[in-house]
Amino acid sequence: MQGPSPSVREAASMYGTAVAVFLVILVAALQGSAPPESPFPYRIPLDPEGTLELSWNVSYVQETVHFQLLVRELKAGVLFGMSDRGELENADLVVLWTDGNSAYFGDAWSDQKGQIHLDAQQDYQLLRAQRTREGLSLLFKRPFGTCDPKDYLIEDGTVHLVYGILEEPFQSLEAINVSSLQTGLQRVQLLKPNISVPALPSDARTMEIRAPDVLVPGQETTYWCHITELPEGFSRHHIVMYEPIVTEGNEALVHHMEVFQCAAEFESFPHFSGPCDSKMKPERLNYCRHVLAAWALGAKAFYYPEEAGLAFGGPGSSRFLRLEVHYHNPLKIKGRRDSSGVRLYYTATLRRFDAGIMELGLVYTPVMAIPPQETAFVLTGYCTDKCTQLALPPSGIHIFASQLHTHLTGRKVVTVLARDGREKEVVNRDGHYSPHFQEIRMLKKVVSVHPGDVLITSCTYNTGDRTLATVGGFGILEEMCVNYVHYYPLTQLELCKSAVDPGFLQKYFHLVNRFNSEEVCTCPQASVPEQFASVPWNSFNRQVLKALYSFAPISMHCNKSSAVRFQGEWNLQPLPEIISKLEEPTRHCPASRGQSPAGPSTVSVGGGKG
């Protein structure tokens, strides 16, 4: 076997990051910049077997993330990084590789064909490589933004982490193509908010909502449904915190969990413990939809603000709860048993405010549709000034958490608050949103909404793989655009959503009909999905649909519950007028920036093979 190609040697020495990592190395000179002991509050397994484990912390002051990657069974190397949606192509990577003689660590990127290249600017900075009892531990850091066009910008919201296992030496970095490797992705909110944890009340008690001893099916995806109930006579309490309980060893298997409260109008619900899509599942369980708690991989405990709690128990509240556990089992492991669930912390000493959940975005209706073959089609739902004026208390409400929701084609979601026609602040934004990763997220900053404010929720969809229009609705192949915002004090307003006026949509179908001299069924008995299905999707009809959605009046759902509207005229409402938009956050990339941050230069290496 040849030695490393000159270009690699050159590159490695050029960036001064060559380091024999198979040895026990201590980069003594650099430990000053390493964070203190046990400094990694967040930890997730990257691969289904858990051989790669990532821990990290976030410094908002330095705008830097410190990563600690534990490689349990190192073969010839590993790659780790980030990409727009979890693809291994066009990814921003760190690579630890060997040519058989030496080992190298470098900031790299993969092109659209999956070939790996060393990055001209080295922004991942290796701080320590250390053999531990558990495996090789790599400590490195990276700024949120690097100003290197090849690099991923670490933003709020979902980050798609990617990894790959190098099974054998490569003569050069350029010889690696990700398509030949065992690779995978893991979604995570990397930039966790930096919120101080409120103290728990002294009388806090806990309740575990678990599906005991589930035999996890040997299939990739299982949603397990389990019904449990509160004790008879359980009085009104406030949930003040909850945290996940994940069965040890199943950390890579348990993807997300939610606890729903069932509808109070039914006296009781049948017990059930089985896959949610089972034919045995009682129909009535569909009425268990009121979210009490939601957790997803990588999330820690969820705390309510000190002055608020989520009420449960007591009169007018169902005693029945549904726990839903999503098992992600791509290796189709059979026979694994799991008892994961959620631990609720609650108090009988009710806090000053009840917390509530409000739905923002689009009404679940087919009038809002996305043409097929669109890569970034935007639909927008409004919570209008008229509705907030009517329904919010004079002192406003305070949103402290948010859960974004779409179905399969959702790619981005954002809610913005506008006041007097001017966009003021982002409530929550996820530019790498995935329908497979719907966490309740604490907001970095509580957003106060006053009567007369407008909340604008926009979702971006990719229908590149669809041949017919995707209409709004409840079905998994239909779409939604929702932001469940968690707020206090509780108001009667449960739903503040919109959809285009149906009459104007009919004008659109008529117009398409006349314009294209093709027949779109506009006969009165045709349903809106049927009408959308018969639209010939040429550029004109696509653009006019966009024009319609950004012009036509809307129908508002300003509702106390899903069926009860606030009094007032809610049809044919004007679209909120926005005279000034928030500027896109721009990265300041001074032309004066140096070649690379001061980082590890040549590292002296001691000791024999470990």
Add this chain to the structure above:
Amino acid sequence: MQGPSPSVREAASMYGTAVAVFLVILVAALQGSAPPESPFPYRIPLDPEGTLELSWNVSYVQETVHFQLLVRELKAGVLFGMSDRGELENADLVVLWTDGNSAYFGDAWSDQKGQIHLDAQQDYQLLRAQRTREGLSLLFKRPFGTCDPKDYLIEDGTVHLVYGILEEPFQSLEAINVSSLQTGLQRVQLLKPNISVPALPSDARTMEIRAPDVLVPGQETTYWCHITELPEGFSRHHIVMYEPIVTEGNEALVHHMEVFQCAAEFESFPHFSGPCDSKMKPERLNYCRHVLAAWALGAKAFYYPEEAGLAFGGPGSSRFLRLEVHYHNPLKIKGRRDSSGVRLYYTATLRRFDAGIMELGLVYTPVMAIPPQETAFVLTGYCTDKCTQLALPPSGIHIFASQLHTHLTGRKVVTVLARDGREKEVVNRDGHYSPHFQEIRMLKKVVSVHPGDVLITSCTYNTGDRTLATVGGFGILEEMCVNYVHYYPLTQLELCKSAVDPGFLQKYFHLVNRFNSEEVCTCPQASVPEQFASVPWNSFNRQVLKALYSFAPISMHCNKSSAVRFQGEWNLQPLPEIISKLEEPTRHCPASRGQSPAGPSTVSVGGGKG
């Protein structure tokens, strides 16, 4: 009076550009990078009085422009620079200023309120400041692109130069606001093509087309029309070159000149010498529209390629020529006399090819319209594959020059060549186009057009100051989108232009009518301009008009002369489909770029006040 504020001292020393320029200074150490003697092929006056004179050259290898600015009567300083459309706000500037004690030279920029700031990155590099007999001469250079977001990017096409006169000292750069200065703008093609000048034939003769001894009217704008004629029996010749003759002293007054040949169908034309808008001007002079030569301020001689010439004289060619001189006289100077004109170089030894002029873009028809209050509305005209297939010779034609043309609201013009649905190259582009500066420009690179190619001409309009739609047409308040391309060998194809199919436009008016429940007059007797005038310009109607223009079939003018079409079906033609677009030219701005290019640091200054 106080000394300079600390911030200026700091800034000046920080950027190391402080230099006492009221003295005779020789920056000896920097002369190595100064260009050789008399190295400035291009020269223009900046202000109407000619006290500021700019000379420059272009290095395409270094992507740098060397400027020499002559300040004839220096007061307390001068500012010079570039901006998008000639405004003094948001301009990229060099400023020579004094605080009363010292003088400074620096790269600066003006904000949108006109206040001046020193640039964080100094990209104008002072090479020499010298007192000459004529005045102070400043020699400095600048790269085309600097990667500084505050800087203007010097591109092909029109550049709006701006200047200002500092009448008194300023305590700091930040104390200067452009609104308090005498300022102005001058349009110029800064990046002249780097074309080797073809040799003139040995038998070349010259002919001067001049309006002798014109008494220039004391008003800002005069288009002077002068009829002259070729000698009786003047046989067929080829024009191979022409150059301006500008009366000495009137360099700042003569803005542009064109020579038109009159229509051959009229036996004779009345003689006339007077303002073109005079009521005394004979009607028939409107038939003198065939361009023989065109010159604008800053342009040098225009050479035909060695193998081609523009035919004039002989049978079938009118003996009558119309010279049009545009006098730009903002100071309303009275009594000035001028005899400027154009010198044609022609030969009786006909060259291998006749050159021709072809019109690309939009048909002059009201069906192509721009809504009011649009800041960047694009209209596009096509020369389709079907037309080039039919009309071009198998070996194609070669475009060597181009004159872009719109009326008052035109802001950008570009023509792109596409082959097999893919954009291949730019024929001519002006991203800072001004209707007040319509030069014939030699192309940097001859563009060959083959049968089956498509030529796409797009114009961008700003109708921010209009209240009604601006329709296509001949009127100065109507719009055009034309590229007159100069090419050889001559073909019968004179016009290759398009417009939206009128039937589809009627569908648009119907649609607008039904959709808005307002009445757009669609009765058969209403003219298209009347119909456009009654459209309520809401966002929907604007967007649908855009969708119409980018979707509806077109009507082609594939014409031998303005009235004679090539045989074939030219109505209801499909829009050319473009599957791959040319990428926007991206500037490579490495993050590793240094603070500023190696430039003049502290300069030692000797001698007393001059």
